[in-house]
Amino acid sequence: xxxxxxxxxxxxxxxxxxxxxxxxxxxxxxxxxxxxxFIFASGTVFLLNLAYLGVxxxxxxxxxxxxxxxxxxxxMMNPAGLMPMTMVHNQKGSLAIAGGVFVALAVGxxxxxxxxxxxxxxxxxxxxxxxxxxxxxxxxxxxxxxCLFATMVATVVLATNRGRYDRYGDRLDAKRPDDPVxxxxxx
Amino acid sequence: MVDELxxxxxxxxxxxxxxxxxxxxxxxxxxxxxxxxxxAGQALTLPFREAGGLLxxxxxxxxxxDTLLWRGGALALVVAGxxxxxxxxxxxxxxxxxxxxxxxxxxxxxxxxxxVWLVGWGANSAYGLIGGYRFIAQGLAYxxxxxxxxxxAALGAGSLRVADVVAAQDSLWFVAWMPIAFVVYxxxxxxxxxxxxxxxxxxxxxxxxxTAELSGVDRLVFAAGRWLLLVSGAAFAVPLFLxxxxxxxxxxxxxxxxxxxxxxxxxxxxxxxxxxxxxERYEEVAWLVLIPLTLLQALVVAIVxxxx
Numbered sequence: 001x002x003x004x005x006x007x008x009x010x011x012x013x014x015x016x017x018x019x020x021x022x023x024x025x026x027x028x029x030x031x032x033x034x035x036x037x038f039i040f041a042s043g044t045v046f047l048l049n050l051a052y053l054g055v056x057x058x059x060x061x062x063x064x065x066x067x068x069x070x071x072x073x074x075x076m077m078n079p080a081g082l083m084p085m086t087m088v089h090n091q092k093g094s095l096a097i098a099g100g101v102f103v104a105l106a107v108g109x110x111x112x113x114x115x116x117x118x119x120x121x122x123x124x125x126x127x128x129x130x131x132x133x134x135x136x137x138x139x140x141x142x143x144x145x146x147c148l149f150a151t152m153v154a155t156v157v158l159a160t161n162r163g164r165y166d167r168y169g170d171r172l173d174a175k176r177p178d179d180p181v182x183x184x185x186x187x
Numbered sequence: 188m189v190d191e192l193x194x195x196x197x198x199x200x201x202x203x204x205x206x207x208x209x210x211x212x213x214x215x216x217x218x219x220x221x222x223x224x225x226x227a228g229q230a231l232t233l234p235f236r237e238a239g240g241l242l243x244x245x246x247x248x249x250x251x252x253d254t255l256l257w258r259g260g261a262l263a264l265v266v267a268g269x270x271x272x273x274x275x276x277x278x279x280x281x282x283x284x285x286x287x288x289x290x291x292x293x294x295x296x297x298x299x300x301x302x303v304w305l306v307g308w309g310a311n312s313a314y315g316l317i318g319g320y321r322f323i324a325q326g327l328a329y330x331x332x333x334x335x336x337x338x339x340a341a342l343g344a345g346s347l348r349v350a351d352v353v354a355a356q357d358s359l360w361f362v363a364w365m366p367i368a369f370v371v372y373x374x375x376x377x378x379x380x381x382x383x384x385x386x387x388x389x390x391x392x393x394x395x396x397x398t399a400e401l402s403g404v405d406r407l408v409f410a411a412g413r414w415l416l417l418v419s420g421a422a423f424a425v426p427l428f429l430x431x432x433x434x435x436x437x438x439x440x441x442x443x444x445x446x447x448x449x450x451x452x453x454x455x456x457x458x459x460x461x462x463x464x465x466x467e468r469y470e471e472v473a474w475l476v477l478i479p480l481t482l483l484q485a486l487v488v489a490i491v492x493x494x495x
Contacts, residue, residue, distance in 0.1 A: 032305070055287055059293060059297055063326075126347065185476070
């Protein structure tokens with residue numbers, strides 16, 4: 001009974017805050033409406049008894065959205081909602097696309113024969129998840145991790161306008177890097 | 188070992204945290220009175236009189252403030268401070284003994300990132316916004332070493348359940364063989380509640396930063412949330428590194444209380460002794476010194492766990 005109530009509360013909350021993302025006229029509100037939507041969605045993950053994944057969604061989404069809001073406000077017009085603004089562009093086209101995707105997904109969900117499993121639930125889903133990721137899929141995880149890290153380093157290298165010649169001089173022989181902001185290690 | 192309290196545990200928890208907050212605020216006030224030579228007796232009750240004053244103070248209004256996000260941020264801070272302590276065992280009892288207690292605690296602490304930024308943003312004030320951005324920079328500096336410190340304790344116990352972490356310290360407290368993780372944990376608790384050396388987000392150089400435009404009840408709620416984060420962090424150090432309720436003679440709940448008060452008193456004292464650290468400086472220290480150190484600490488613990 002209460003799981004039904006909780007599910008519908010989370011589902012309605014997630015959709016309502018999701019709609020709010022496109023209705024509010026401020027970037028800060030849109031970002032935090034999106035965060036609220038993700039937190040409602042994590043509630044449904046809790047209902048599947050996957051507490052670890054549910055908490056992880058909350059943890060990662062908060063950090064991610066807070067970092068995102070900084071960039072959104074830096075780059076977007078009208079961050080504070082002081083002027084009229086809409087998050088929706090090409091309204092007719094996007095309505096058609098969104099409606100089409102919704103119908104396709106809804107039809108798909110009801111037509112597909114979902115697989116069932118006789119296997120018993122693992123006693124500890126967190127451990128089962130860890131073993132699944134770290135056991136046979138370890139190679140995949142390592143490759144993905146390496147790619148992500150390489151992407152981050154490459155992005156930073158491409159984004160910064162200061163290279164090692166700016167820091168260590170034309171002959172790279174400066175003892176201390178010449179940085180506009182000194183760090184805490186006095187290097 | 189740890190029993191879950193019935194439903195009323197959730198009602199007792201805010202009260203217990205509130206008492207600890209009151210004690211810590213009085214201790215802080217007493218320390219500053221001793222430093223300035225003021226009357227010690229009056230200093231003990233000063234936080235309560237200040238709280239009363241804020242309750243009757245009229246709210247300051249700012250032009251085009253985003254009131255929803257502004258108030259919501261301060262409220263979220265308080266709620267997160269209380270929810271983080273949900274998994275902290277008090278002697279034999281905890282409000283909730285989640286199988287993923289450590290991750291839960293961490294997730295609730297991270298709410299402070301959003302909350303402080305929202306408070307800084309909501310007022311539509313430049314200084315407030317700068318304070319909010321400073322706190323995010325601070326978060327990026329402290330969060331990774333903090334997570335590695337938490338993981339190290341979980342690794343030593345082989346479980347994310349707080350009760351198991353306490354049980355694993357039967358013979359030897361984690362602080363004895365994870366000293367680096369313990370120190371990094373305490374540092375990040377200070378940074379998380381933006382106190383002491385890490386108070387740049389609410390620094391005097393930007394007129395109080397995130398708190399610049401807060402007044403009346405809003406300021407009280409925000410300050411309460413900040414104290415709650417400090418108290419929750421100090422209390423969680425006890426099951427994580429200090430053996431929980433373990434100790435001779437006294438009952439386990441009393442030991443938990445004694446240890447919590449000791450950690451809290453130390454944190455409040457330390458933050459008065461050290462000048463503010465600028466975030467671009469701490470950032471480099473955190474990433475180039477603390478992260479490698481905590482990784483080494485985790486490696487040592489992992490080797491011990493495998494060899495055992």
